[in-house]
Amino acid sequence: MLDGCVGWPEDFAARYRERGYWQGRTLGSLLRERAKAVPDHTAVVDGARRWTYRQLDDRADRLASGLHGRGITAGDRVLMQLPNVAEFLALSFALFRLGAVPVMALPAHRETEIVHLARLSEATAYVIPDTHLGFDHRVLARTVCAEVPSVRHVLVVGEPEEFTALSAVGAKDDGAPVTEPHPSAVAVLLLSGGTTGIPKLIPRTHDDYAYNAIASAVVAGLDATTRYLVALPIAHNFPLACPGVLGTLHAGGTVVLSPTPSPDDAFQLIERERITVTALVPPLALLWLEAAEWAEFDLGSLELLQVGGSRLKTGTAARIGPMLGCGLQQVFGMAEGLLNYTRLDDPEPLVLETQGRPLAGDDELRIVDADDREVTPGEVGELLVRGPYTLRGYYRAEEHNPTAFTPDGFYRSGDLVRQLPSGHLVVEGRIKDVINRGGEKVPVEEVENLLLSHPAVHDVAIVGIPDEALGERSCACVIAHGPPPTRAGLNSHLTRSGLAAFKLPDEVRMLASFPRTSLGKVNKRALAEQIARSVAR
Template identity: 60%
Template sequence: MNTDYLPGFTPYPDDFAARYREAGYWLGETFGALLRERARQHPDSTALVCGTRRWSYAELDRRADRFAAGLTGLGIAARDRVVVQLPNVAEFFVACFALFRIGALPVFALPAHRRHEIGHLCAFTDAAAYIIADSDAGFDYRTLAREVQAAVPALARVIVLGDAAEFIAFDSLYADAIEIAGPQPGDVAFLQLSGGTTGLPKLIPRTHDDYLYSVRASADICELDRGSVYLCALPVAHNFPMSSPGTFGVFHAGGCVVLARRPTPDDAFPLIEAEGVTITALVPPLAMVWLDAAGATRHKLDSLKLLQVGGARLSAEAACRVRPVLGCALQQVFGMAEGLVNYTRPDDTPELTANTQGRPISPADEVRIVDDEDRDLPDGDIGHLLTRGPYTIRGYYRADEHNARAFTSDGFYRTGDLVMRLPSGHLVVEGRAKDQINRGGDKVAAEEVENHLLAHPAVHDAALVSMPDAYLGERSCAFIVTRGAPVRAIELTRFLRERGVAQYKIPDRIEFVERFPVTGVGKVNKRQLREQIAQLIGTPL
């Protein structure tokens, strides 16, 4: 039993940890050992396809060892935090598995994050290094690194894939492999970002034991094997394409991961045909784009057996189009980086697959649906989703005050989701109880954007709300009360960009009002604002 935990990490209680081990959920495996074992079993099998590069399991394993040696030479050690912000490239996995083998912790940032988010991650985690590409999609990440280093002087090491300029070249770190003690299965493996509702994202600590259980169980449910070919079209650092079953699930099964730099049909459809892709995952807006494009494509998509859709609720109408249009099965996925994951199953009826977001992975997943007073509700009633289990965290990293609100006294995580449970155990997601906008799977915390807007000298008050959108599900609208000085929406948008706010967080629409409607207790009535913008754009809530 590990008693030497990472400071800021909330461990599973000893009795629960013992129970999960005895039941066979936690097998005492680490990510580094997983890759090593697959390289031993299937050294010549293709693990990764990235453009024209095809890496076997043995090659990926060797590169991870050599990169781990190079990182160690830089002084990166166990428990060091390293912010990783890479696009969908093979080196993402080299960096991850190298850090896993050292026992250092990747902090998974997304390519869309900018100075505001990256500066926070580097400062909050006391990051020992920051790993980036030189540029991607027209954005120069070296410029971002310079800005972050100016704000976080303690960030001493920036590692760049490609033209490193004054920084450390990624490829220069491949060194002769060395013996490294490595982590224990109960150690924290990495930190993921929450889709939080208040301010900057919280960090989610996942252990080797708990995350690998989720990966194995997901791979089993999705019937992965050595013949599985997974197209990673979504950003590779997202929890969904990482573990549900995602890239790590495919590595567990000994299959092949194909990386798409963009999730568009123009990029993805040729890869499906060329590589014989059998499974992929999308968020609902992308699924709709694929469905619209499939009828006109010249590429054969008949190898595709399963399309997973998650990140936001898929309409039943769209769900029913998947098999007729794409010729493959649909699997709905509902989960969170904090833990609980639900899948529709291959033997579910068409009605369950189209109209629900699945049921939990594990028989040990404890799910409660409660009212505002934490009283349990019967099946069929809509309520707040609470959960705990063998792969759901017991606390955010270094967030004691927030954890007291986000978790019950007996360890149930308050997800913030409103759901209805059917007698079969399937969940129907009805929305969010928290002040969060789900912009096509990208989560936007209203308070964070409001705080940025309030920093503008012409803004007296700001309220960010969702507005319905046929493509993304939700877009964002900022209602602004000015101080009297004239200001244009384009100026506020430019102001947010200059503050380093990620593009997907910038309001899609800005409305200027004289005052906000308020509730009976004087709070801003966001429900009324949502109704107001829905009426204005002519789209019902």
């Protein structure tokens, strides 16, 4: 383990090895195995570029050797901020084989996040595109170099200016020896997926992340015929390993990279590349459904759409099959570990109304009240989890870890869930997404689901705003579908749906759009602040 990481207790580690979760495989070996088995099969498609498994494997080896020749060695952290380009894959596997640890930043991050991540990880290298979506990352790199002394190398995909072109690293084999890391070593540092604040770093080992990807590939039914579209930012846990890129390559399928998740880009690739599987967050799924009504692309190859990242509302879930012509797999998980999937043979009500059941038999779940007492089966409480691929502590977070984990190693997810007798979870929101209205708790997700069933509501997000008498009052922020509905009309709809009176929104605001995080989630803190400022004015 790297300094600053918390490992599993030895008795748990021994159990996970004995039961086959940890198989002693490195992430670098997953590609190597498949390159030997199907060397000429297409591994990755990036625009006009098509790399076979042999070519990707060779590029990873040469990059690993070239990085080693420049002094980047096992245990070094490398901050990666690349969009969906083929170089991301070659570099990731190079680092996996070298034993250096990629820190997976997102393209949308800017100075605040990147400088923080470089300092926290003590990164020795920073890898960027020259420009992406109009932003010059080389300007940001100069700031990082000035403020973070540990950064010795800046590697650029594209025109490097004063830095080093990534294409020059490993352009030839410099002969530097590379020894693969131990499977229990940290393989990657992922970013926590909260909607606000500076991200924390999540250490994932080769053993646990390989299980994460391989077992997920089985649950999603991936095989050598799979053509997986990376629509979300590739550095995010969902498209990276749930099963994502790593699961697809392990299965011998083909990874197709989309520059953006917009229907304009994605639908064209689905038709041209005969995509069979992809993954989205709920707001993008909603956008795709709207676009499918008028798009003229052939989406007939699409077999499975995974949706995760936040709860998919039941009404939206029910539209996916009829509108996109594919199956739905709901995914509820976290970069910290636990993954839940609806299964491909689940009855339709479970697929539409739940967020799946745990991936591993040794995923241990507790659902507790505010005093950490387990709730009655079927009741709502906070989800706590530990297991063979769930972390035991954030990286270099000694002050935060005691509040994020129980003394016996359960991770406090902050998610409010209830569990059905089948084991499937229904996500009822986040602890912070419960509005305390004069002592009455308003479950935001419940009200949002009912509002979404109103024909004039395209999307909705409910936030709490300060109130002198109640402490908080609820505000429903609505994106209308056609003429905007009135508050009275919405409340009548909610009342007819059987909603308790104290859960009715105190205010309704019509908006054109919601502030969102870089992953497409509604940024509710920013939205609440926006509404509070409006109220103050």
